[in-house]
């Protein structure tokens with residue numbers, strides 16, 4: 605029984621699997637806004653079968669992580685948390701300071717690399733996460749993380765415009781090619797800013813690697829961006845969980861070898 609936990613900037617997502625390897629059977633899953641995580645042990649988690657291992661990633665800061673650890677005291681298990689490093693499960697880290705890379709980005713890239721190798725020969729990858737923030741990360745065919753973009757998410761972009769101007773308080777609009785009112789102009793601007801970053805990174809990878817990357821998109825709002833992304837992509841909602849499963853599996857293999 606393996607519990608995977610992704611603590612994001614807005615929500616905690618969790619998934620329980622039968623075993624700790626990619627492809628393991630999903631038994632239960634859920635999500636909770638960070639304001640409500642102090643009720644997991646007497647709520648969503650109360651009737652779960654006890655996990656024998658817990659692996660997570662957290663970008664919400666230490667106090668939030670500690671609050672989750674308190675909830676995990678429900679079971680006799682001590683959680684491990686992934687921190688980006690120089691190498692993990694076949695992905696190498698090109699960040700100037702590898703440990704400063706967001707753990708969610710690192711884990712998602714491990715998940716993407718595992719999927720890609722599972723489907724065919726090694727190719728570069730473009731890993732896109734659409735949530736509170738947006739990240740657009742590049743991996744070459746050898747599994748090396750080359751670098752990536754961080755953008756404000758759609759919500760942050762609109763709130764920044766609302767608070768930084770006098771007259772941009774309008775309802776949500778539609779995405780269109782030539783917006784002719786303020787609502788549509790703001791909604792389209794945010795959507796195409798994200799779509800544009802994805803297209804640019806796709807071209808950066810193509811130029812640098814000489815091969816089209818496999819683009820994998822994830823995050824709570826991935827499906828909202830899907831209609832406006834012009835490069836070929838796969839939407840994989842479980843990407844962070846795939847990465848956590850892969851890392852858990854690899855860490856067991858390494859422990860046995862030593």
Ligand SMILES: Nc1ncnc2c1ncn2[C@@H]1O[C@H](COP(=O)(O)OP(=O)(O)OP(=O)(O)O)[C@@H](O)[C@H]1O
Nearest residue numbers: 612613614615735736757758759760823824825828
């Ligand atoms: N139309 C849209 N296009 C792109 N992104 C959107 C759109 N509408 C909302 N969003 C983004 O989706 C976010 C909410 O999605 P959700 O909470 O599911 O993300 P998440 O992946 O759980 O986030 P995190 O992991 O950072 O907690 C909002 O913060 C907003 O930035």
Ligand SMILES: CC(C)(CO)[C@@H](O)C(=O)NCCC(=O)O
Nearest residue numbers: 663704705706707708709737754
């Ligand atoms: C960029 C976010 C906020 C995306 O969730 C997260 O990955 C993070 O806090 N990263 C740390 C900074 C970095 O990745 O360079």
Ligand SMILES: [K+]
Nearest residue numbers: 612613708735
């Ligand atoms: K996230």
